[in-house]
Amino acid sequence: MKKMIKISTLTVTASLLAVAAQADKWSDQFPHIKNTGDIAGECSYESMSKKDYSGQKLTINTHAVPVIGEPTALHAEQFSKLTGAEVNVIHTPAGDLYSKAMVPFQAGQAPYDIVFGFSNFIRDWKQYLQPVPAKYVNMRQMQDVTQSHIDVNSWDGEMIQFPIDGDRHYLKYRKDVIDNPEYQAKYKAETGNELRVPQTWKEYGEMATFFNGWDWDNDGELEYGSAEVMKKDDLMFAAFFSRSVAYAKNPRVPGGYFFDLESMEPLINGPGFVEALTDWVEATKYVPPGGINFGLGDEINSFGGGQTLFSFSWDDAFVAAMQDDSPIKNKVGAAPLPGSDRVWNRSSGAWENEFNQAPYIVWGWTAAVAKASKNQDVAFDYLCFFANDANHQADIAIGRFGVNPFKKSDFVPELYVERQGWDPEIAKQYAETLMEMEEGSTNRVFPLRVPGVFQFNSAIATGTSKALAGQLSPQEALDEVAAEWKKIVKRIGADTVREAYAIGVALEDNL
Amino acid sequence: MNFKHKYLFLLPGFLVLLGILIFPIGFTVRLSLSSWDSFFPGLDFIGLENYTRLFTDDPRFWEAFQRLSFMSVITVFLQYTIGFALAHMVWKEIKFQRFFRVLFLIPMMTTPVIMTVIWKTVFHESLGPVNDFFSLFGVTPLWLSSEALSKVTVIIVEVWQWTPFMFLLLLAGLLSLPKEPFLAASIDGAGPIRKFVYVTFPLMAPISIGAIIIRLIEASKIMDTVYVLTSGGPGTSSETSSFYIFIKGLREFQFGYSAALSLTYLIIMIISLTIIAKMLVKLMIRS
Numbered sequence: 001m002k003k004m005i006k007i008s009t010l011t012v013t014a015s016l017l018a019v020a021a022q023a024d025k026w027s028d029q030f031p032h033i034k035n036t037g038d039i040a041g042e043c044s045y046e047s048m049s050k051k052d053y054s055g056q057k058l059t060i061n062t063h064a065v066p067v068i069g070e071p072t073a074l075h076a077e078q079f080s081k082l083t084g085a086e087v088n089v090i091h092t093p094a095g096d097l098y099s100k101a102m103v104p105f106q107a108g109q110a111p112y113d114i115v116f117g118f119s120n121f122i123r124d125w126k127q128y129l130q131p132v133p134a135k136y137v138n139m140r141q142m143q144d145v146t147q148s149h150i151d152v153n154s155w156d157g158e159m160i161q162f163p164i165d166g167d168r169h170y171l172k173y174r175k176d177v178i179d180n181p182e183y184q185a186k187y188k189a190e191t192g193n194e195l196r197v198p199q200t201w202k203e204y205g206e207m208a209t210f211f212n213g214w215d216w217d218n219d220g221e222l223e224y225g226s227a228e229v230m231k232k233d234d235l236m237f238a239a240f241f242s243r244s245v246a247y248a249k250n251p252r253v254p255g256g257y258f259f260d261l262e263s264m265e266p267l268i269n270g271p272g273f274v275e276a277l278t279d280w281v282e283a284t285k286y287v288p289p290g291g292i293n294f295g296l297g298d299e300i301n302s303f304g305g306g307q308t309l310f311s312f313s314w315d316d317a318f319v320a321a322m323q324d325d326s327p328i329k330n331k332v333g334a335a336p337l338p339g340s341d342r343v344w345n346r347s348s349g350a351w352e353n354e355f356n357q358a359p360y361i362v363w364g365w366t367a368a369v370a371k372a373s374k375n376q377d378v379a380f381d382y383l384c385f386f387a388n389d390a391n392h393q394a395d396i397a398i399g400r401f402g403v404n405p406f407k408k409s410d411f412v413p414e415l416y417v418e419r420q421g422w423d424p425e426i427a428k429q430y431a432e433t434l435m436e437m438e439e440g441s442t443n444r445v446f447p448l449r450v451p452g453v454f455q456f457n458s459a460i461a462t463g464t465s466k467a468l469a470g471q472l473s474p475q476e477a478l479d480e481v482a483a484e485w486k487k488i489v490k491r492i493g494a495d496t497v498r499e500a501y502a503i504g505v506a507l508e509d510n511l
Numbered sequence: 512m513n514f515k516h517k518y519l520f521l522l523p524g525f526l527v528l529l530g531i532l533i534f535p536i537g538f539t540v541r542l543s544l545s546s547w548d549s550f551f552p553g554l555d556f557i558g559l560e561n562y563t564r565l566f567t568d569d570p571r572f573w574e575a576f577q578r579l580s581f582m583s584v585i586t587v588f589l590q591y592t593i594g595f596a597l598a599h600m601v602w603k604e605i606k607f608q609r610f611f612r613v614l615f616l617i618p619m620m621t622t623p624v625i626m627t628v629i630w631k632t633v634f635h636e637s638l639g640p641v642n643d644f645f646s647l648f649g650v651t652p653l654w655l656s657s658e659a660l661s662k663v664t665v666i667i668v669e670v671w672q673w674t675p676f677m678f679l680l681l682l683a684g685l686l687s688l689p690k691e692p693f694l695a696a697s698i699d700g701a702g703p704i705r706k707f708v709y710v711t712f713p714l715m716a717p718i719s720i721g722a723i724i725i726r727l728i729e730a731s732k733i734m735d736t737v738y739v740l741t742s743g744g745p746g747t748s749s750e751t752s753s754f755y756i757f758i759k760g761l762r763e764f765q766f767g768y769s770a771a772l773s774l775t776y777l778i779i780m781i782i783s784l785t786i787i788a789k790m791l792v793k794l795m796i797r798s
Binding site: 096102124224231232288290291295307451452454455458466468470471491 | 546548549550552568635636637638642651653654655656658741742743744745746747748758761762763764
């Protein structure tokens with residue numbers, strides 16, 4: 001991997017030098033790319049300026065401003081200036097993105113040429129989407145996308161969605177606390193354990209409990225253990241899966257993480273998941289007051305604002321913490337999600353007492369072109385322009401944009417040091433953590449991508465939130481989820497769900 | 512004389528009625544008999560399967576309905592009490608009467624979702640000003656994340672937002688009351704309390720019933736406040752019927768089932784509000 005990073009570093013450096021000469025022409029006109037200027041490619045500013053889409057109109061349904069909505073609108077304006085196309089951007093709250101596209105899809109209408117959404121919509125949406133044409137799939141820009149994100153945006157080997165963002169859950173921690181010799185000694189003295197980047201969820205819980213409810217950064221405010229997405233129906237199911245992968249994804253047991261692929265029996269109430277939910281219920285004791293009602297925005301603000309020791313979820317909290325205006329810039333670290341000191345083996349029906357870790361390649365933002373669109377060429381060019389190297393490099397530096405690394409060339413620490421003023425050690429740790437999750441692990445978990453995915457996720461959110469609220473025990477809550485999942489499978493049809501689920505299982509089993 | 516052409520004049524009204532009332536209800540009925548969801552888009556026919564599922568296998572809907580009943584009755588009672596008190600206050604000749612009349616209406620004129628977002632910030636347990644104040648006394652109530660308090664918070668926001676509506680209706684009622692009964696009561700030596708109990712309140716009964724019913728109908732649809740403040744949580748502790756229907760319809764995309772939920776809910780509301788109206792008439796007018 002180090003070799004790969006070195007090669008990528010050279011490539012990026014070379015491309016930076018190459019573009020420097022012509023940077024002025026486009027960056028003067030479009031200050032968004034002032035750090036890099038235009039970067040040569042199939043969908044660069046230079047290439048797009050040669051196209052004439054005057055008189056053609058694109059309608060895009062995207063997320064609300066700022067996350068993804070702001071870069072969509074910005075790149076639409078730039079695209080319009082370059083090509084003459086008229087681009088109409090409609091902003092929609094996250095919770096309504098699925099239905100706002102799905103209703104006209106099902107009614108056979110085409111109000112949107114491009115729909116933005118989450119990559120796990122793919123199974124339900126794919127029949128209404130135009131696969132990405134070969135010329136885009138084979139272009140140099142796409143060759144730079146990591147295999148994990150090619151897989152996330154593809155269905156059974158065919159690319160359906162256009163990669164514009166990369167997402168995974170990983171651990172963020174306060175480096176100034178964990179690496180502080182004074183706190184290390186204090187922690188050792190009081191607990192008998194080492195203060196280090198937590199290797200397991202149990203360690204995470206112990207450290208979070210220790211640093212909960214006192215002013216450990218001497219800013220006059222109380223700090224807490226952890227900020228997590230616990231609010232019902234606000235992406236909390238993804239947080240739960242992040243906590244459960246270490247206990248429930250056994251690399252020696254193929255054939256399904258969410259379901260047993262053969263029988264389509266839900267595995268969600270197995271001991272691994274119950275252990276994870278038990279940990280999560282404990283976590284309600286070391287989150288900030290009201291932390292049980294934190295959505296993603298709260299989590300970003302809480303950790304990014306220096307309120308907690310730990311956090312785990314998407315990149316946004318880390319990027320927010322490392323922005324120039326952050327009070328904790330260069331005081332945070334990134335690490336893989338904690339593991340566990342035992343993992344459930346559903347084949348043998350017993351715990352295996354050995355360390356386990358599994359990256360959760362969680363779904364993220366993506367975009368696709370409607371099959372019924374009459375302007376597919378323009379639409380694909382817009383998406384290609386959105387994700388061109390210059391725009392992408394500028395977008396990932398702005399936390400509120402919600403665009404995160406998904407290209408191999410993104411995992412080069414120098415990029416973050418030179419352009420964003422990150423501490424070199426933090427940049428290296430960040431790049432290596434993400435790259436290892438993307439390309440290094442063979443025990444990855446992919447999001448559930450089956451018909452009716454929202455019904456499954458909604459059941460998880462309801463069940464786990466009942467456990468977090470103390471309405472049910474972890475086992476009771478997950479039994480309830482499993483019963484609901486069985487009903488959903490029965491309604492949709494076990495074979496139909498299995499057929500779709502097998503595609504995700506093949507990725508997880510590295511087939 | 513042949514008046515058959517009169518039907519021609521009725522046609523526009525009939526078409527409007529058909530378009531905005533009869534067709535949507537008819538379509539919802541048909542939808543409720545189908546399995547339309549994200550995977551099976553289309554009006555297939557599955558008979559009463561959705562209704563059977565609702566009545567035999569969906570306790571969450573009925574729990575949400577009980578919660579809704581509790582919250583709407585409390586909310587409307589508080590709105591009526593506070594609204595009546597405020598209306599009574601500015602009904603009399605007081606200083607800055609016009610100012611107060613406008614002031615009391617302001618919450619109703621604000622956008623509910625925006626105001627709920629502001630309330631959410633106000634009640635934020637670790638960053639909000641309410642708990643900043645309470646922390647002076649060593650307590651930090653969990654306004655949004657405690658099972659009991661989350662319901663109270665929703666009720667507070669609803670009462671703040673919609674009491675002005677009650678105030679407006681009741682003030683209009685008070686202003687339209689005849690003066691003679693009050694003069695007669697004064698001549699008989701009745702004090703302010705007796706006048707209120709024996710004159711004002713009975714005379715206001717018909718308007719009060721109308722206002723209460725209108726607010727009960729509105730309160731039973733409570734959705735945006737719950738959506739923004741708590742998302743129905745923690746757990747399902749603040750989930751209401753309309754929020755649950757929203758989840759099934761527009762989160763899980765179970766159109767057929769959510770149509771069955773909506774129709775069942777509509778029928779229950781029609782029956783229960785009719786009974787409530789009759790009870791209120793009996794209680795407030797006949798007695």
